[in-house]
Amino acid sequence: MDDFEDFRTTITPLLKERRLDTLRALLDAEDAAEIVQLLEREDAGDRAVLYRLLQRDKALEVFELLDQGMRAELVGGLREEDVQRVFEELDPDDRAQLIDELPAKVAKYLMRGLSPAERELTAPMLGYDKNSTGRFMSTEYVLLAPGWTLGDALSHVRHRGMDAETVYTLPVTSERREVLGVVGLRELVMGRSDSLVEEVMTDARSAVASEPAEASARDLVESGHLAAPVVDSQNRILGILTIDDATRILEEAEDRDAARQGASEPLGRPYLTTPVFGIVKSRVVWLLVLAVSALLTVQVLDIFEATLEQVVTLALFIPLLTGTAGNTGSQAATTVTRALAMGEVSKRDALTVMWREVRVGAILGGLLGILGFALASLVFGPPLGAVIGLTLLSICTLAATVGGLMPILAQAVKADPAVFSTPFISTFCDATSLIIYFVVATWILGL
Amino acid sequence: MDDFEDFRTTITPLLKERRLDTLRALLDAEDAAEIVQLLEREDAGDRAVLYRLLQRDKALEVFELLDQGMRAELVGGLREEDVQRVFEELDPDDRAQLIDELPAKVAKYLMRGLSPAERELTAPMLGYDKNSTGRFMSTEYVLLAPGWTLGDALSHVRHRGMDAETVYTLPVTSERREVLGVVGLRELVMGRSDSLVEEVMTDARSAVASEPAEASARDLVESGHLAAPVVDSQNRILGILTIDDATRILEEAEDRDAARQGASEPLGRPYLTTPVFGIVKSRVVWLLVLAVSALLTVQVLDIFEATLEQVVTLALFIPLLTGTAGNTGSQAATTVTRALAMGEVSKRDALTVMWREVRVGAILGGLLGILGFALASLVFGPPLGAVIGLTLLSICTLAATVGGLMPILAQAVKADPAVFSTPFISTFCDATSLIIYFVVATWILGL
Structure with a gap:
């Protein structure tokens, strides 16, 4: 982090004075990841200036490391030929995602400018939903046939693997492109060259292109593999x-x-490059x-209000009680x-x-209730102590139950559990805990 | 998920009747990931029974997919020889982490039971802090020398790669074991066999063993590589x-x-296998x-209290105001x-x-204040409206500022930003917003 701060301190004055040659030399020596950190802290104008100074290969690498939103904004600040170049060189999956972020007119124009081969690789994913697995898959892969020897397979990879996104996981398919299994490059390299592909292949944990990307991603990560074949509903490779x-x-x-x-x-x-109004909008x-x-x-x-007028002291505990209910509810909801999310x-x-x-x-609630009873009794007398203690017991039980059920309910009605959880639970708990509080108070204090 | 529910429905009665042979056959046919899901839902006793039914290889695979806490508990429920076997076959990094979770006596005993070769692979990581990169590294790797041809390197990998955790990223080191760069297996396979390793190697983004594991992990993920060499302070491979x-x-x-x-x-x-008291303890x-x-x-x-007694209506807005302050503070803190965490x-x-x-x-605060002024004026008259409006403006400004700064302050004093953020901010905002509220009220209402 400190190296980076030094780097940034060097860059800033050079950028102000537009000393482009010195900047270009400095950027050349820097890692793509560091350059991304730098771009994330500069404003849109300077970002485009810096980006244009990058060498071709590094420019592509940097672009691939940027967030979706930043990519679209950067494209807006570049010259037409720079955009065309970046667009042609992107991986098809990154290209499909960029298209989502761009104005339709620009997207169409860029797609038309692509070479036919690249357009063919990109088109399939545009048919899938924005959050589906199909949008994130790579269409550049190498397939093996089950009857090949490992030696044949390895030389096939040598010939065809140049453009593939990965050759570390190789899908094995039937003649009708159905996925039969996968072979790792490791197995190809380590195995006897006259063994057959079908002898070393293992079961594929395929992802279905139309399924949500998040579920497929979690499956892949949990499987411990480096890649998964993406298939259609007939188990054919896509x-x-x-x-x-x-x-x-x-x-x-x-x-x-x-x-x-x-x-x-989100x-x-x-954060630092989001305009203040963008932050306001998100909240x-x-x-x-x-x-x-x-x-x-x-x-x-x-x-x-009438009860409150009789015993104003009751008002003193309102924030404590609503706050505790909210915290208990949030705890349950978060867990x-x-x-x-983890499928547990x-x-x-x-x-x-x-x-x-x-x-x-x-x-x-029992623990807090005993504590609340003791403290409130000492200061305000046992009757109010009993009100506070009993209220704490009831609202904690209710808040934990509601907090635990709400996310499940949300998922059952196909809403995002995170949306319906913490904030709503707090508000819900505030209102119900007040009702409980005053009912208990009216009863115990005989109001 | 539905397949899994069917699977579980089949298993449960068999488990009750202890029909072990049928269970064994069913488990044999199932994926390791599915078995993990099953174990996560059974109680400790049944979990140990099921686990003992697994075949040797699958048992290891399943064990590696379990959470830390589950691993330690499972070990407690197994017979001594099962434990020794699992322990011997684990990867050294998983073994080091398991030792952290076990009682010191058990850990010592298990370490003594290891074969000398495995003990030698495990010992180095035990010297590192629990959350340092050293604890998570694999000590089974294959090294290349810069002067080798790719052909030589590939046959070296063939001979030595059997036990390595990965051969997809191969560190290139000097004779003094300093990391010079890395080569991907892909480059070895695709390159000309008479090229030299140093010609195809790229810069290594090494992780330092004593640095926090989270930072190294994020670096690796952001670099887009599949593995990173872990080094000591002299850049020597560990x-x-x-x-x-x-x-x-x-x-x-x-x-x-x-x-x-x-x-x-956490x-x-x-969740479902954590005892109720474990959940209570976490909260x-x-x-x-x-x-x-x-x-x-x-x-x-x-x-x-005196002010409240004069105008009980003021109490009506307490939860609304503290709640809004808490929400505004949480929003800023979360962002x-x-x-x-992302290093932005x-x-x-x-x-x-x-x-x-x-x-x-x-x-x-301005937006909410205008809204609050309008609504409160309508129902309770303009003076109270002005109190609510002004209070909302002030508390939102304060809450967002405090919420935004608190995580940075926490990090500056080396505390976890997440700890000092949301819950504390809510409580802090509750108290300050009440002070602001009553000061504004006393002033405007002339109390």
Whole structure:
């Protein structure tokens, strides 16, 4: 990180004075990953200037490491011939994703400019949904036949592997292009050259092109393999999903989950280069929705205003109680959301989850309740102590249960569990914990 | 998932009746990943029974796919000779991590039972910190010399690659074992056999063994390579970090971040097999700390009790205001925590982040404030409307600023940004927003 800061400190004045030759030399000596870090911190204008200084190969490497949003913006700042060049040299899967981000007119124009061979490689993925596996597969792969010897297979790889995205995982297919298994390059190299491909091939964990990319990516990562064949519904090969694409897909999914858990939308680009209004946009809708839902708490309190007037002291505990309910609910929601994402829990486990959370909530509520009873009794007397203690017990049990079930419910209605979890649960818990609080208070204090 | 449910439905009664032969046959036909899913849903006793039924190779594969916590528990339920066997066959890096989870006595005993060769491979990593790269590296690798021809190198790989964790990335080292670069197996296979290794090798992005594993893993994933050499401070080779280990490291880190963002500790094992008390344990400390901090809000309100008695209506807006402040703070904290984790922001950017969040907070607060003013004026009259509007503007600005800065501060004092972010910010925002609220109210309403 410190090396990078030094590098950036050197670059900034040179960029201001537009000393392009010196900059070009400096950039040449730098790693693609460092250059990406640099671009992520510069504004759009300087970014385009820097990018144009890169050598052809490095430019491509850097482009492939950029976020989707940054790619589209960069394309907007480059000259036409630079764009055409980058576009022609991109991998077909990256190209398909870039097209999603660009204005339709630009996309069409760029596709027309492609060489016929590259256009043919790109076209198939454009038919798939934006978040499906098909969009992320590579269409440049090498196939083996089951009857070949390993020696033949290896020389086939030598001839045909130049353009392939990976040759480390080689799908073995029938004559009708059905996937029969996979062979690793390692097995080809280490095996006896007169063994047959079908003798060393292992079962393929294929991904289906129309299925969600996130599920396929997680499967691939969990299998411990480096790539998986992507197939159609008839198990015919369409492409290959590589581990680095899978990691990228999962990272974007985590990004989205983390953002939504914190009640905002993912920025889709580095924080420091997102305009202030872009950040506002990612947060405003959520904040408004939650604030409007919180009007419910105003109404609940309005109902109990007479009780509040009689015992103003009750108001003192409102933030403590709503806050604790919100925290308990968030804890349960976070754990279950994560378990859903990892496939550890499915909607059939709803009752099991509920029963676990009832017990966890009751234990936590019991502990907090005893503590709350003791403290509040000391300061405000035993009757108010009993109100606080009982309320804590009830709201923790309720909040944990609701917090644990909500993500499962969300998934059952095909919504993103992360959206319906933490922020909504907090607001829901605020309102219900107030009702419980005042009902308990009216009862115990005899109001 | 549905296939899996069918599979589980078949297994459960057989397991109850202990029909071991039928179970063995069923398990033989199943994928390791499916078996892991099954084990994650059974209790400790059944898990050990099922595990013992697995064939030797599959048992190892399944063991490697389990979480750390599950591994240690499973070892506790197995017979001594089963444990010794699994332990001997594990990769050295998995073995080192298992030792961390086991009681010291068991660990020592198992290490003593290892063959000398395996002990020698495992010992080096035990010298490194639990979360350092050294703990996750593989010590079974194949080295190349720069002066070899590709033909020689390839036959070296053929002879020595059997036991290596990966042969897809091959470090090239000097005679003093300093890393000079790396060569992919792809380059060995595709290149001319009389070319020299040094002609095709590329720069290595080495990881340093004593550095944090998470940073090395992220570097590797971002580089797009399949493995990175792990070196000591003198750039001498110690091991190799593979992409699947890197993905696992990152997944555990995300797990921890997600849990802490929701105010709990990661379970480290699947939700459904964690005992209820284990879940309570992961949450209780956080919940207590937050509840105790929330006593601050009781005190703040206690100070303003006289004001509250004069205008009880003020109490109606307490949950709405604290909730909104908490949400605004969480949004900022989540975004910045993520940006820190991705290396997009460092502590030198603190002022930039602060200035961005001040503006974002003011814009959001302005919008909500206008809305709040309008609604509250309608129902409770313009003076109270003005109080609500002004309070919303101030607390949103403050909450966004604090929320954005807190993770950076946490990192500056070497704490986990995720810990100090969301939950603490909510509590902090609750207390400060109450103070702002009552100060504004006293001023505008002339109390």
